Amino acid sequence: MKKLVTIGIVMLMGLFSCKNAAREKELIQKEEELAKKEKELEAESKEMIEKVGATELNSTVQLNLIHCENDKYTIRVDRLKSNEVRYMAWNKPKSNIDKPDLILLDGEIEKQGSGGGYHFTFTNGDMTYVIENNLMGESIDSMGVFLRILDNGKEKVYSKMKDLKN
16 A cells, blocks of 8 residues: 555656646746847837937938938938038938938038039048039039048049939
């Protein structure tokens, strides 16, 4: 009889042990799923914060002067309520609802002759970013918005941009 009770207890312990192992495995799996979901929510939250930040950047704008793009960049030049001129650039495929990849302040505006057109110049260390808005030119190809990027005065990029403002 004692043997039978002992065997019964051992069998019950084995049964509970299997149930506990299965339950423990299930709990570990749920914990991993929750950790994964938490990471996804953190990433979504970070993205939303960046988009809100980009929206706040637009609330300081008095006047949009240039909004253009090419195959690599989307660029905005704005006159702010503080009267500063700001350059913002997004590397594609980002758009202007995302946080800009580059923000430069204290831009200079230079009027080009009596025919019209403006150059907007911004510096960042050795780099100079110029947005040319050529309203007149010798040919149709020389008119429009152009991006010029200089590194220590040496031209690295010169690209005609698509004007998104008009």
